Amino acid sequence: MTMVGAIPLPFHFRINLVGLLASCTILLWTLVALFAPLLAPHGIGEIVDSDYFGPMSAQFPLGTDYLGRDMLSRILLGTRYTVGISLAAVGLACFTGVTLGMAAAVAGGWTDTVLSRFLDALNSIPSKLFGLVVVAGVGSSIPVLIMTLAVIYTPGSYRFARALAVNVNTMDFITVARARGEGVPYIIGSEILPNILGPVFADVGLRFVFIVLLLSGLSFLGLGVQPPNADWGALVRENISGLPFGAPAVMFPSVAIASLTISVNLLIDNLPRKIRDRSA
Amino acid sequence: MNEGAVRRSLSPSLDDRSQTGNAMNRFVWSLVGGRLLVALFTLVVVSFTVFCATAILPGDVAEVLLGQAATPEAVAGLRAAMHLDEPGFLRFVRWLAGLGSGDLGVSYANKMPVTQLIGPRLLNSLKLAGVTALASVPIALSLGICAAILRGSLFDRLLTFGVIAVISVPEFMVATSAVLIFAVHLRWLPALSVAREATSFLDLLRIFAMPVITLAFVISAQMIRMTRAAMIETLNTPYVEMARLKGASPARIVLRHALPNAVGPIINAVALSLSYLLGGVIIVETIFNYPGIAKLMVDAVSTRDLPLIQSCAMVFCVVYLLLITIADVVAILSNPRLR
Numbered sequence: 001m002t003m004v005g006a007i008p009l010p011f012h013f014r015i016n017l018v019g020l021l022a023s024c025t026i027l028l029w030t031l032v033a034l035f036a037p038l039l040a041p042h043g044i045g046e047i048v049d050s051d052y053f054g055p056m057s058a059q060f061p062l063g064t065d066y067l068g069r070d071m072l073s074r075i076l077l078g079t080r081y082t083v084g085i086s087l088a089a090v091g092l093a094c095f096t097g098v099t100l101g102m103a104a105a106v107a108g109g110w111t112d113t114v115l116s117r118f119l120d121a122l123n124s125i126p127s128k129l130f131g132l133v134v135v136a137g138v139g140s141s142i143p144v145l146i147m148t149l150a151v152i153y154t155p156g157s158y159r160f161a162r163a164l165a166v167n168v169n170t171m172d173f174i175t176v177a178r179a180r181g182e183g184v185p186y187i188i189g190s191e192i193l194p195n196i197l198g199p200v201f202a203d204v205g206l207r208f209v210f211i212v213l214l215l216s217g218l219s220f221l222g223l224g225v226q227p228p229n230a231d232w233g234a235l236v237r238e239n240i241s242g243l244p245f246g247a248p249a250v251m252f253p254s255v256a257i258a259s260l261t262i263s264v265n266l267l268i269d270n271l272p273r274k275i276r277d278r279s280a
Numbered sequence: 281m282n283e284g285a286v287r288r289s290l291s292p293s294l295d296d297r298s299q300t301g302n303a304m305n306r307f308v309w310s311l312v313g314g315r316l317l318v319a320l321f322t323l324v325v326v327s328f329t330v331f332c333a334t335a336i337l338p339g340d341v342a343e344v345l346l347g348q349a350a351t352p353e354a355v356a357g358l359r360a361a362m363h364l365d366e367p368g369f370l371r372f373v374r375w376l377a378g379l380g381s382g383d384l385g386v387s388y389a390n391k392m393p394v395t396q397l398i399g400p401r402l403l404n405s406l407k408l409a410g411v412t413a414l415a416s417v418p419i420a421l422s423l424g425i426c427a428a429i430l431r432g433s434l435f436d437r438l439l440t441f442g443v444i445a446v447i448s449v450p451e452f453m454v455a456t457s458a459v460l461i462f463a464v465h466l467r468w469l470p471a472l473s474v475a476r477e478a479t480s481f482l483d484l485l486r487i488f489a490m491p492v493i494t495l496a497f498v499i500s501a502q503m504i505r506m507t508r509a510a511m512i513e514t515l516n517t518p519y520v521e522m523a524r525l526k527g528a529s530p531a532r533i534v535l536r537h538a539l540p541n542a543v544g545p546i547i548n549a550v551a552l553s554l555s556y557l558l559g560g561v562i563i564v565e566t567i568f569n570y571p572g573i574a575k576l577m578v579d580a581v582s583t584r585d586l587p588l589i590q591s592c593a594m595v596f597c598v599v600y601l602l603l604i605t606i607a608d609v610v611a612i613l614s615n616p617r618l619r
Contacts, residue, residue, distance in 0.1 A: 117318075121325035124604060128559045129596050130333075136581040136589045137334040209448055216450045217559075221566060221578055236452060240567070243456055246464040254453035261448040269444075 019270030025263040029256075032076055033083040040073035045228060053239075053247035063248035065239050071249050074235060075256055081231035082257070085142060086215055089149035090208045096150070097157025098200055102188040104158070105165035106174075116162070123155040127214055135223040145224060149211050160203050164196040205268045209261045216257050232257050311612050319605040323598070327379070330593045331372050334586050379594060385587035389580070394591045398573060402595060405565070405572035408495070409557050411488055416496040416503065417550060423500075424507025424549075429534060431512060439504065446501035451563040455494040462490065491564045498560040499553045506549030514542040544614020551607035555600050 032039060042048050047068045054064035062071040100119075104112040134148045168174065169192065177191050218224035219233030230238065235253035243250050378385060385394050427436045446454065462468050514520065515538055523537045565575040577592035 117321070118325065120318075121322040122329065124322050124601050125326055125329065125597055126555070126558045126600050128562050129593055129600075130329075132562070132577065132581055133330055133333045133589060133593050136584060136586070213448075213450050217452065217563060220450070220452045220563065223581065233450065233452075236456070240456075243459055244464065246460055250456055251460070254450065254456060258445075258449040258453060262445060265444055265448045 016270055018266050022263040022267040022270065025259055026267065029079060029083060029260050033079045036076045036079055040070075040076045042070040042073040044074060044077045045069065046073075053242040053245060053249055056248050062252045065235075065249045066242060071235075071252060074230065075232065075253055078231050078235055078253065079256070081142075081225050081229060082212060082215065082233070083260075085145055085149070085225070085231070086208055086211045088146045089211050089215075090153070090204060092146065092150035093153040093211075094157045094200070094204045094207060097154045097159075098161040098193075099188070100154075101158040101161030101163075102165045102192050102196075103184060105162050105169050106184050106187050106192065112162075115158075119155040119158050122151075123159070127152045127210075128217055131214060131218045132221070132223065135218070140218075140223050140226055142225070145215065145218070149215060152214070153207050153211060157203065157207060161196065161200060164199055165192050168192050168195045202268050202271060205264050209264050212257065212261055308612065312609050315605065315608050315612065319601055323601060324376075326597045326601070327376060327594060328372060330590055330597065331375060334590055334593075375590070379591075385591070387580075387585055387588045389583050389585045389588070394587050397576065397588060398591060398595065401571060401573040401576045404570070405561060405574060408488070408491055408565075408570065408572060409554075409561065412492050412495040412499065412557065413554060415492060416500045419496075420500040420503035420553070421507055421546065421550070424504040425511050425534075425539075427504065428508045428511030428515060429530075431515075440508075443501045443505050446497055447505070451494070451498055451560050452567060454497050455490075455564060455567045458490060458494050458497070462493070491568045491570055494564050494567075495557060495560045499556050502556050503549060503553035506553060507546055510545035510549055511538065511542050513545070514538045517541070544610055547610045547614070548607045551603050551610065555603040555607075558596055558600055 048060070048064070048070050050068060052064065052066050052068045054060055054068065056063050060070050060072065062075065065071055065074060100115060104115045130152050131148055134144070138144050165188075174187065174191055177187055182191075215224055215231065216233030216236075219231050220237045222234075222237060225231040225234050227234070227238075232253040236250060239247065239249040239253075375385075382395065386392070387394055387397055423439060427439050430436050520533060520538050523533045528537070561572065562574040562578065564570065565572045566578055569575070573592055573595060577589060577596075580588040580592065
């Protein structure tokens, strides 16, 4: 992550081991998401083992699933859904939330009050429940999932960006810009955004974690990605009957989720204070 | 006589104090009242959202209910009987009025009143939540407070790492890991069989153990994190530093100076953490097949039983709203600067 609007100090901040490890894990999953079909040793629907819930072996490093399909391939190919849907949703949520938040802070008055009240109210619906209700009403498909996840996490992003923007809004250079006669789009795009970019990126990371968790939870309940496709949460769901035998097929998709979410959390925790903190 | 003189001389100032006290109290109560109004407004917006998501979006309920062989006249008749031909807003008001008077409608799937379906299930879920709260609140609070006191020690760092690990994995991973450890490897508890009547206390314990362990982990992690933060904030205040400088013992600093002032933020943290029960309960009841309201709702989603889904959703939202409102009100009341 590069610093924006600051004096270039390339390797001034300490690169610590945990942060480095976390970045490597994230990079690894990104590459897997991009090149999964080339990496996977078997096809996604290919039944390769006569036994189901097979143990870990040289041939099938992560065992086989409830139909005797190779678990490693299924996890590799599931990465696209988990990472892709979450990225799309977090992008949409944060773009909407941050834009609205900055606009509300700059506009003030009625716009601010109405927007804040409404989005706060939306925020008081438990996220998993919101997902359940929408899926019940509309049915589950990938675009619906992306939209739902985006709507659920927009209010949080809005609140965060608004709090930051309100502080910047009191600065003299904003008053100067207003006096010059600049409009709201210019002020939020060129004056406020560069000053809150660091914390906003950290917030995007955290929200990405929440979205991955919620998506996995919904898929686990059978309301997320639908068969024959499967993301990591859906992989746990379809193999849950192997749990009493301690089948590796149940644990490894969860381990994949955990490695991704913990890495993102640790990376954000180990970002240089300057990028992470609110007082940009 | 002397006493009377003293009282007379004191009385103006006493009056003053009680008057400013009243004004301050009025201010605090107006804050609390404002918060309650916001909660009420939120409830209306939330119910509107729930209603919109389930009722106005596509799919005609009458056609779904009557099946493909239905004649257009039959569909039109049912639509009229169910008030589906009225504008959406009127239906929303009718539904809200029904909710307010305790009439939750009739389930599409088995034609039973929703109130009857929800009642026993809600009781089951509340039992689960109550047992979880009883088990985890004391443990989480003491761990959080200890971590704040021993900030930076190995204990604190290990605990913080554990908390981050639990918070950043999905609830079903906590549940499956608990099953793997306690049922598959240690063989203390049955794996996934809950759907039966409890005949003895030991049975009851076995039924509750796995769901409670899972939920306790999930909410304890949140509670430890928030309690630790609240306590650290209190320990950083000037009056605690003053107590330290005057030579008070560590135990006295914590118990006498810091803790009473951290009670408000800690109750706030507990109420907020308990709101995480709602998300956890949905996953846990599904995994362990526990007959609670969340399982009822997930089943209703798969049969698209809209009245049941709407009512369950409203129950969840009301509980959630109640918890976060309590958290906010406690935060207002416990702030000595406002009192």
